[in-house]
Amino acid sequence: MYDRIYHIRLEDFELQAERILDSSLRTRPIAIISSHHQNGTIVALSPEAKQEGLYRGLKVSVARRMAHSVSLLPYNSTLYAKLHRYLYQTVSNYSPIAEPAAFGQYYLDMNGMQNIYNDNIQAGYLITKDIRNRMSMSSQIGISANKLVSSISTAVIPEMIYRVERGSEPRFLAPLQSQILPIANEKTISRMIKFLFLYQVKNIQAIVNQSESGQTLFGQHYRKLAMEANGRDNSVVQPPQLQDHIIEQTVLREDSNDEDILIAMVRNLAEQVAYQLRRRCQITKSLKLEVHYTDGFKNYCKGPVRYNDDETVITEAVTLFIRANYRRNRIRSILLDATDFKTTNEQLELFKDNRQDTLSLTLDGIRDRYGFGSICSASSLLIPRNHEDTKTQSFLYNYV
Secondary structure (H helix, E strand, O other): OOEEEEEEEOOOOHHHHHHHOOOOOOOOOOOEOOOOOOOEEEEEEOOHHHHOOOOOOOEEHHHHOOOOOOOOEEEHHHHHHHHHHHHHHHHHHOOOOOEEEOOOOEEEEEEOOOEEEEEOOHHHHHHHHHHHHHHHOOOEEEEOOOOHHHHHHHHOOOOOEEEOOOOOHHHHHOOEEEHHHHHHOOHHHHHHHHOOOOEEEHHHHHHHHOHHHHHHHHHHHHHHHHHHHOOOOOOOOOOEEEEEEEEEEEEEEEEOOOOOOHHHHHHHHHHHHHHHHHHEEEEEEEEEEEEOOOOOOOEEEOOOOOOOOHHHHHHHHHHHHHHHHHOOOOOOOOOOOEEEEEOOOOOOOOOOOOHHHHHHEEEHHHHHHHHHHHHHHHHHHHHOOHOOOOOOEEEEEEEO
């Protein structure tokens, strides 16, 4: 068995992307922000900006007062997504099994490639050199027997290439901070770790290696925590699969927390999703609503939709929005994502009021002839002109 799971990380990916786009930024202090609104936060920043006293998570209003010489750049998700896809294609040349993770992060399963790359370190240098030659971007690679340890190594080790030998995972993780483990960030686990002063992974190892006390303290999370603390991970590297989606998104021109306006937008998005579902003669068993706030935070809720008439889809979407929007911050965008489709039954149901179906089909006839925007529900008219969406996306297929 070979220890050939690679994790490739491009540190400060957004910052490197901006400096590729504009070479004049390479020596200037810059900070990438989630929004120009005063409640926006710093997402990434250059070393020069750090010297000015700025840091990740700092509010934009405070950053403007602290450092006038720092350039504040808006988060350019379109640019980052394009570079992320291109880099994924680049690293995929080194293994048939490659998985994209967050922006600027990728997994490679190099098992079975021994005849091509005899040495793990040499293969790592080839990949980092290729990325630098193609994109002028620096990268790090962690190599171990699984995804968990490989990704942790690139997060904590500054070396360009670092390998954790099989069997040495507990020793490698022991001196690290407990929060480096993914499950340690779960709310209940995090509280218990703080309560017991388990500041390092070795403190967690001492408890979970005693199954009786570990199960008593961590309950249903014990097994997962024990595996992560000892560097065990059974997940496999999975290439992205093409999955059927219907996505509708609206981006507000001006961030808002006006509930009437936001619910009107949700209803409008739901009508668009319902219209596409009826055209496909399908229902969705998974409707996800995402709320993106002005400070870069996002939240989502999901649920099934039993029917594809307007009223049913709208009711479910509004319910999801109310559950997802528990913060008082202004909202920048709302997204509806329908997946896991099922063909509808053409036979009428005995105990269902079919008047909504008839109304929806009548509206569809008008929309098919004159366009979707030719008719809408009265509630959608609550959206004022200055809040009309500036960007609406509709995708039938997407990589997951």
